[in-house]
Amino acid sequence: xxxxxxxxxxxxxxxxxxxxxxxxxxxxxxxxxxxxxxxxxxxxxxxxxxxxxxxxxxxxxxxxxxxxxxxxxxxxxxxxxxxxxxxxxxxxxxxxxxxxxxxxxxxxxxxxxxxxxxxxxxxxxxxxxxxxxxxxxxxxxxxxxxxxxxxxxxxxxxxxxxxxxxxxxxxxxxxxxxxxxxxxxxxxxxxxxxxxxxxxxxxxxxxxxxxxxxxxxxxxxxxxxxxxxxxxxxxxxxxxxxxxxxxxxxxxxxxxxxxxxxxxxxxxxxxxxxxxxxxxxxxxxxx
Amino acid sequence: xxxxxxxxxxxxxxxxxxxxxxxxxxxxxxxxxxxxxxxxxxxxxxxxxxxxxxxxxxxxxxxxxxxxxxxxxxxxxxxxxxxxxxxxxxxxxxxxxxxxxxxxxxxxxxxxxxxxxxxxxxxxxxxxxxxxxxxxxxxxxxxxxxxxxxxxxxxxxxxxxxxxxxxxxxxxxxxxxxxxxxxxxxxxxxxxxxxxxxxxxxxxxxxxxxxxxxxxxxxxxxxxxxxxxxxxxxxxxxxxxxxxxxxxxxxxxxxxxxxx
Amino acid sequence: xxxxxxxxxxxxxxxxxxxxxxxxxxxxxxxxxxxxxxxxxxxxxxxxxxxxxxxxxxxxxxxxxxxxxxxxxxxxxxxxxxxxxxxxxxxxxxxxxxxxxxxxxxxxxxxxxxxxxxxxxxxxxxxxxxxxxxxxxxxxxxxxxxxxxxxxxxxxxxx
Numbered sequence: 001x002x003x004x005x006x007x008x009x010x011x012x013x014x015x016x017x018x019x020x021x022x023x024x025x026x027x028x029x030x031x032x033x034x035x036x037x038x039x040x041x042x043x044x045x046x047x048x049x050x051x052x053x054x055x056x057x058x059x060x061x062x063x064x065x066x067x068x069x070x071x072x073x074x075x076x077x078x079x080x081x082x083x084x085x086x087x088x089x090x091x092x093x094x095x096x097x098x099x100x101x102x103x104x105x106x107x108x109x110x111x112x113x114x115x116x117x118x119x120x121x122x123x124x125x126x127x128x129x130x131x132x133x134x135x136x137x138x139x140x141x142x143x144x145x146x147x148x149x150x151x152x153x154x155x156x157x158x159x160x161x162x163x164x165x166x167x168x169x170x171x172x173x174x175x176x177x178x179x180x181x182x183x184x185x186x187x188x189x190x191x192x193x194x195x196x197x198x199x200x201x202x203x204x205x206x207x208x209x210x211x212x213x214x215x216x217x218x219x220x221x222x223x224x225x226x227x228x229x230x231x232x233x234x235x236x237x238x239x240x241x242x243x244x245x246x247x248x249x250x251x252x253x254x255x256x257x258x259x260x261x262x263x264x265x266x267x268x269x270x271x272x273x274x275x276x277x278x279x280x281x282x283x284x285x286x287x
Numbered sequence: 288x289x290x291x292x293x294x295x296x297x298x299x300x301x302x303x304x305x306x307x308x309x310x311x312x313x314x315x316x317x318x319x320x321x322x323x324x325x326x327x328x329x330x331x332x333x334x335x336x337x338x339x340x341x342x343x344x345x346x347x348x349x350x351x352x353x354x355x356x357x358x359x360x361x362x363x364x365x366x367x368x369x370x371x372x373x374x375x376x377x378x379x380x381x382x383x384x385x386x387x388x389x390x391x392x393x394x395x396x397x398x399x400x401x402x403x404x405x406x407x408x409x410x411x412x413x414x415x416x417x418x419x420x421x422x423x424x425x426x427x428x429x430x431x432x433x434x435x436x437x438x439x440x441x442x443x444x445x446x447x448x449x450x451x452x453x454x455x456x457x458x459x460x461x462x463x464x465x466x467x468x469x470x471x472x473x474x475x476x477x478x479x480x481x482x483x484x485x486x487x488x489x490x491x492x493x494x495x496x497x498x499x500x501x502x503x504x505x506x507x508x509x510x511x512x513x514x515x516x517x518x519x520x521x522x523x524x525x526x527x528x529x530x531x532x533x534x535x536x537x538x539x540x541x542x543x544x545x546x547x
Numbered sequence: 548x549x550x551x552x553x554x555x556x557x558x559x560x561x562x563x564x565x566x567x568x569x570x571x572x573x574x575x576x577x578x579x580x581x582x583x584x585x586x587x588x589x590x591x592x593x594x595x596x597x598x599x600x601x602x603x604x605x606x607x608x609x610x611x612x613x614x615x616x617x618x619x620x621x622x623x624x625x626x627x628x629x630x631x632x633x634x635x636x637x638x639x640x641x642x643x644x645x646x647x648x649x650x651x652x653x654x655x656x657x658x659x660x661x662x663x664x665x666x667x668x669x670x671x672x673x674x675x676x677x678x679x680x681x682x683x684x685x686x687x688x689x690x691x692x693x694x695x696x697x698x699x700x701x702x703x704x705x706x
Contacts, residue, residue, distance in 0.1 A: 067421055096423040107418035110410075124424050166418075329551075336553045339560045383571065444564025451567035454574075473574065482572055490568070 018081065020045045020177060020209045021066055026075035028061060035061050037233035038075070043226075048203050048210045050220045052255070053230035054264050059213040062230075063179050066211075067101060068092045097125060100170030100178040104185060106162035108154040114141070114165050115150040121172045140168040144198060160191030167198065177209045178202075184216040192216075196223050217258065221245070229255060231263070310506050313427070317502065320432025327433070334437030338399045338501075342445055345394055350449035353390060354456020357381055361457070362465050371465075375472035376479035378457035379450075383480065383489045384545070387450035389537050392496035395442060396529035400504035403434055404525040407508025408518035431505050438504075442497025443490050450489070488544045495540065496533050503529040586613055586632040587671035591645040591658070596627045597681025599647055599656045605631055607660040612637045615658060631658065633669075640665040641673070647681035656681060 021043035028036045035058040043049050051059045064070040065077045068084045077084045079095060087095065108117050118137045122128060128136070141147040144164040146157075154162055163183065170178055180199065184192050196219050203210045214220045221227065221241040229237040229244060229252050237244045237252045245256050254262025289295045324331050361374045361381075407430070410416050416426040454476075461467045480486070504525045511521035593599075596618060605613035613633035621628045633639070642663030649656050669675070 069417065069420065093423040093425075096421055099421075101418070101421040103414045103418055105413070107414040109415055109419075110413065121422050121424075124422070124429075169422075332557050333553055335560065336557045339564075340556050343560065343563075441560075444561060444567070447564050447567035447571060451570050454571070477574070486568075486571055 017045055019043055020080055021211070022076075022078040023062065023065070024076045024078065026065065026072045026077060028058075028065060028070065028072050034233055036072075039230075039233070039235055040075075041228050041235050041238060043209065043211055045209050046203075046207055047225035048199065048212065048223060049226045049228065050224035051211060051213045051228050051230065052215070052217075052220065053236070054232070054255070055215075058230050058233065060181060063101070063181055063211065063213060066179065067096065067099065097173060098175055098177065100173075100175040102163065102166050102170050102178065102180045102183060104182045105159065106154070106166035108162055108166055108169070110154050112153075113150065114146065114152050114154070114157070117154070117165060118169045118172055121169065125173060136172065137168075140171050141165075143171070143202070144168045145194070160187050160195070163187075163191075163195065164198070167195075167202075171202065174206070175208070178211070180210065180212045180214075182213055182215065184214055184219055192219060199223060217256065306510075309510070313431075313506055313509065314502055316427050317432050317435040317505070320428045321436060323428040324432050324436050330429075330433035331437055331440075334433045335441055338395075338403075338434070338437050339441035339444060342395060342398050342441070343448065345398055346391055346445045346449050347452050349390065349394055350387075350452035351456045353386060353449075354378060354382070354453030354458075355460050357386075357453065358457035358460030358465075362461060362467070371467055372471035373475050373479075374457065374461045374467060375454075375474075375476035378461070379454055379476045379480050380485060382450040382453045383485045385537070385541070387446045387453065388489055388492035388496055389533060391442065391446040391449045391493065392500055392533040393530055395438075395445065395497075396500045396504070396526055396533070399438065399441075400500050400525045400529050401522045403438075403501070403504040404508040404511070404522045405518060407431070407505060408511035408513075408521050411509065411511060412513035412515075412518060414513075431509065435501050435505060438501025439494065439497045442500070443493040446489065446493035446496075484545075488540075491544075492537065492540050495536060499532050499536060500529045503532060586634045587669075588616070589631050589633060589669055589671070589673050589675060591629045591631055591675040591678050592621065592624065592626045593629060593645075593647065593678050593680050594626055595680040595683055596629060597647055597656055597683060599629065599658070599681065603655065603657050605633065605658040605660060607637070607639070607662065612660065629658070638668040639663075641667045641669055642677060643669065643675070644677045644679065645675055646679040649682075 019042040023039055023041050026036055026039045027034065039058075039062075041062075051062060053059055061070065065072055066079065066084065068087065071085045082091075082095075084092070084095070108114075109120065112120070115137055118140055119133050122133045122136060126133075138147055138150070141150055144167050146161060146164055146168065149157055149161065149165070154165070157165070183195055183199065187195065199210060199212065200223055202208060212220060212224065221244075224241055227237070227239065227241050227244045228235060231251045236249050236255075237247045239247075244252060247253065247256070251263040253259070254264060260266050357378045358374060361377045362371055365371050365373055365377065407416075410430070416430070419426045419429065458469075458472060462469045462472050507521040507525045507528070508518075511517045599615065599618065601615050601617055603615045604611045605615065613631055616630045616632045619628045619630070629645075631645075639660060640663040642665040644661045644663065646659045646661065647656055648659040663677070
């Protein structure tokens with residue numbers, strides 16, 4: 001593993017140490033829409049934490065806040081004790097070099113080959129020789145099972161493979177902390193199983209901390225050490241998968257059991273049934 | 288927007304002003320990106336290849352045909368006053384002062400400008416720019432700045448090629464096809480064209496146009512909505528805005544440069 | 548750094564552009580006729596410069612021998628001071644005359660120099676007063692009418 005002196009150095013210690021990421025009373029929104037209201041949660045070191053919740057509930061927002069791509073309007077987003085929102089551009093970039101992020105569809109650079117994609121962070125941030133870069137890239141690709149695809153372009157590989165390449169790229173600089181944005185969305189069962197296995201193995205073998213934002217109940221509950229469920233603007237549940245499954249919170253209950261009715265309504269807000277179908281309804285060209 | 292509502296007008300004006308501010312900030316960061324670009328000349332070289340070499344065909348062919356037409360029209364008009372031999376000077380001045388920089392800029396906006404906008408817009412839609420940011424690489428320096436400086440360098444060269452090819456086109460039509468004396472063609476041209484007044488001003492114009500077109504293209508791609516319609520609308524906006532800006536700037540520059 | 552294939556193409560492109568610029572400057576423009584050597588300066592006083600502009604040519608026997616550097620107004624003599632730069636290779640007698648002429652029928656105005664007979668040549672900083680102003684159309688018409696009027700009155704007087 002490479003160690004580089006930087007401003008936001010993380011320490012890798014046992015899970016008894018303080019959490020790697022902590023959100024304290026964070027409020028965030030766009031315009032009048034509040035997405036997170038006084039949200040507090042912790043991400044323990046060395047574990048796989050799942051972030052779940054209804055669509056638009058703020059899961060991806062939490063990732064963006066941790067990565068410094070968005071700034072909280074109130075509260076603190078602490079990365080190993082340092083407030084991300086208060087960091088300068090240089091500090092932020094130093095912090096980002098210690099984390100990896102996997103975007104939903106991979107976000108590979110379409111004008112480069114698979115090899116060049118994985119080599120990108122190495123070439124940008126290190127002065128390693130071409131031979132060393134080649135070795136590291138091939139090792140990362142080997143870990144995700146795509147060493148043979150190294151000369152292909154992103155347009156030539158499937159979605160599942162693209163995401164694995166993105167994982168190799170996120171791992172290129174041996175980060176201590178990885179965020180996965182919907183790693184299971186749209187994958188076939190084989191790829192799904194493989195991805196989940198990869199996430200778990202990498203996390204344990206390298207002592208990483210992983211955050212997974214996902215909708216897939218089954219796979220995520222199998223994989224995660226800790227589950228956080230976000231309701232509209234608040235944390236509805238936080239605990240081990242079993243604890244969450246047993247929760248009495250109505251929102252959590254609806255979510256975990258995949259029920260159509262519950263705190264999250266089935267029908268979108270609109271005119272009442274009488275207005276649309278009743279005798280007083282004026283039928284004008286479809287509306 | 289309810290145009291009679293002061294709040295809506297105020298909001299619209301504020302968002303327009305914010306957009307202008309954002310654009311200015313981008314321009315400054317692109318200019319400041321020169322330091323980064325000089326450290327990574329390979330990126331610049333690749334972009335000059337993409338913007339310059341690939342535009343050469345359309346610029347060359349267009350220049351040739353424009354030269355043909357200028358030669359033809361010029362001959363018909365001038366020979367009525369017995370000054371057919373001045374065709375060379377007319378073609379050269381028209382190209383160097385106006386058509387060279389302007390037509391090249393318009394063609395560049397259509398060919399290279401739309402390619403830039405689409406590329407950046409699609410990168411934005413595919414979250415590639417975000418991914419780069421999360422890997423602690425500044426996408427403005429790494430992706431946008433090399434393209435900006437490549438456009439700035441490529442445009443004057445393309446305009447020079449356009450003018451040169453156009454003059455040759457005028458020569459082909461005037462001397463080879465219409466029988467004007469070759470010596471008079473070049474002689475009149477040399478006496479009428481001033482290196483500083485005409486050629487240098489034309490080069491300055493093409494540099495200004497290069498900055499304008501490339502910046503508009505990059506800006507539209509950068510602020511495009513990350514959807515298919517968003518990108519397509521952005522490319523249209525690039526062509527329209529870049530073309531209008533070039534024509535407006537041409538008028539202002541001409542007034543400044545060629546005033547007596 | 549190994550020269551990649553793109554390097555070659557970009558190099559060719561830049562060379563092509565540069566060649567186009569050189570072609571334009573030499574063949575289309577007047578770069579070759581530009582004289583970068585400094586000449587010597589002479590000031591000519593005119594009653595009326597007409598449409599003479601700075602950068603206008605100064606010719607003798609039709610050949611360009613210099614250019615007009617700047618034009619100013621002298622409020623002591625109430626004449627125009629035309630500062631002329633003559634090329635170093637040409638020497639003119641001190642009594643040479645400077646006229647403002649028009650090239651062609653509707654062309655630009657330029658300064659024509661007619662050599663005099665003095666043995667001493669014009670030196671840098673000299674002032675020339677042996678000048679002929681530009682032809683002003685109104686004066687010409689006035690002269691014509693005056694001439695016509697005296698013509699018709701003279702035969703009458705002779706009667």
